[in-house]
Amino acid sequence: MSSGLSLAHEPVSKVPHGKLAMWIFLASEIMFFTGFFGAFIVLRNSNLELFSHSAGELNKWLALLNTFILIGSSLTMALSILNLEKGNTGKFKLFLGLTILCGFGFLIVKTIEYSTKFGHHIFPWTNVFFSFYFLMTGFHAVHVIAGMIPMTFMFIKAFTKKGYNHPVKVETLGLYWHFVDLVWIFLFPVLYLIFPSH
Amino acid sequence: MSGHHPDSNAMFGSYIRVASALFGLTVLTVLAAMDWVPKSWGEAGNTLHIAIGLLIAVVKSFMVFYIFMHLKFDNKFIRAFVFVPIFLFFVLTFALNVLGP
Numbered sequence: 283m284s285s286g287l288s289l290a291h292e293p294v295s296k297v298p299h300g301k302l303a304m305w306i307f308l309a310s311e312i313m314f315f316t317g318f319f320g321a322f323i324v325l326r327n328s329n330l331e332l333f334s335h336s337a338g339e340l341n342k343w344l345a346l347l348n349t350f351i352l353i354g355s356s357l358t359m360a361l362s363i364l365n366l367e368k369g370n371t372g373k374f375k376l377f378l379g380l381t382i383l384c385g386f387g388f389l390i391v392k393t394i395e396y397s398t399k400f401g402h403h404i405f406p407w408t409n410v411f412f413s414f415y416f417l418m419t420g421f422h423a424v425h426v427i428a429g430m431i432p433m434t435f436m437f438i439k440a441f442t443k444k445g446y447n448h449p450v451k452v453e454t455l456g457l458y459w460h461f462v463d464l465v466w467i468f469l470f471p472v473l474y475l476i477f478p479s480h
Numbered sequence: 481m482s483g484h485h486p487d488s489n490a491m492f493g494s495y496i497r498v499a500s501a502l503f504g505l506t507v508l509t510v511l512a513a514m515d516w517v518p519k520s521w522g523e524a525g526n527t528l529h530i531a532i533g534l535l536i537a538v539v540k541s542f543m544v545f546y547i548f549m550h551l552k553f554d555n556k557f558i559r560a561f562v563f564v565p566i567f568l569f570f571v572l573t574f575a576l577n578v579l580g581p
Contacts, residue, residue, distance in 0.1 A: 294555075294557055295554075295555040295557040295558055296555050297554060297555060297558065302558075305558055305561040306561060308561060308562075309561040309562070309564065309565050310565075312562070312565035312566065312569070313565050313568065313569075316565065316568065316569040316572060317572075319569070319573075320569070320572045320573050320576055321576075323573055323576070323577060324576045324577060327577065342510070342513075346506065346510060349506050350503065350506065353499060353502045353503060353506065354499070356499070356502075356544065356548055357495060357496075357499040359548075360495045360548050361492070361495060364488050364491055364492060364495070367488065368488050456548075456549075457549055460544050460548045460549045461549070463544060463548075464541050464544050464545070467502075467537050467540045467541055467544070468537050468541070470506075470509070470537075471509055471513070471533035471534065471536070471537050472533075472534075472537075475509060475510065475513035475529075475533050476513065476529055476530045476533045476534075
């Protein structure tokens with residue numbers, strides 16, 4: 283970009299408007315999850331016994347599997363953007379498709395986890411730990427679904443005659459997707475791992 | 481393309497390295513959460529578990545922010561959108577836990 287003035291880029295940060303808007307949204311998203319983490323820490327400190335007992339009921343191996351799935355999906359997302367920028371549409375479609383598959387995989391594992399909990403008569407109203415467990419992982423799962431909707435749209439469009447050639451849009455969605463991975467990076471140790479085992 | 485990141489071959493290498501590090505650190509988080517701290521350490525042992533778990537999560541999150549989300553290559557101005565909310569997170573957590581009831 284030669285001149286400082288352009289409609290496509292925001293003049294201070296020199297990033298496309300959509301990307302800047304996504305970062306502003308993500309800043310608000312960090313605060314959204316901050317509220318949950320802050321409340322969780324306070325309640326944990328005053329209910330240590332209940333929290334460590336309840337956390338022991340969680341299946342950390344399924345959560346570990348989901349962590350691997352999400353990290354894998356972040357990688358495939360980054361690779362799909364890279365390939366679209368290079369004009370390699372075949373690999374772009376392959377990696378975007380894999381990212382969507384990982385999203386489905388994550389949701390399937392989450393469903394297994396939830397249904398096992400319900401089978402053991404553990405519900406969001408069972409106690410304050412499980413309220414937070416279902417609230418935080420539930421909101422996170424909603425974010426995964428929200429990311430998969432535009433991703434599927436782009437994927438389908440990529441197979442049309444016109445194809446899908448908007449690297450900045452995919453990059454903007456990628457930012458959101460990596461953020462969803464990032465939230466899970468914190469949810470995993472905080473909910474599943476940091477409590478002393480009994 | 482907005483970023484001034486290195487050429488795509490270099491980026492490919494970075495992505496693979498970061499993803500491998502994220503997988504490795506995830507395994508390390510699980511290992512660190514096992515019962516290796518002597519029971520006699522009591523509350524200090526729990527604190528150590530939490531500190532290690534969160535420290536690894538912070539390292540992982542910076543890898544995602546800087547490489548996957550291109551903070552390393554984009555304008556530094558963008559970093560404010562990460563660091564301001566994180567600062568507010570610490571203020572909130574400190575206020576609730578240290579100054580709170």
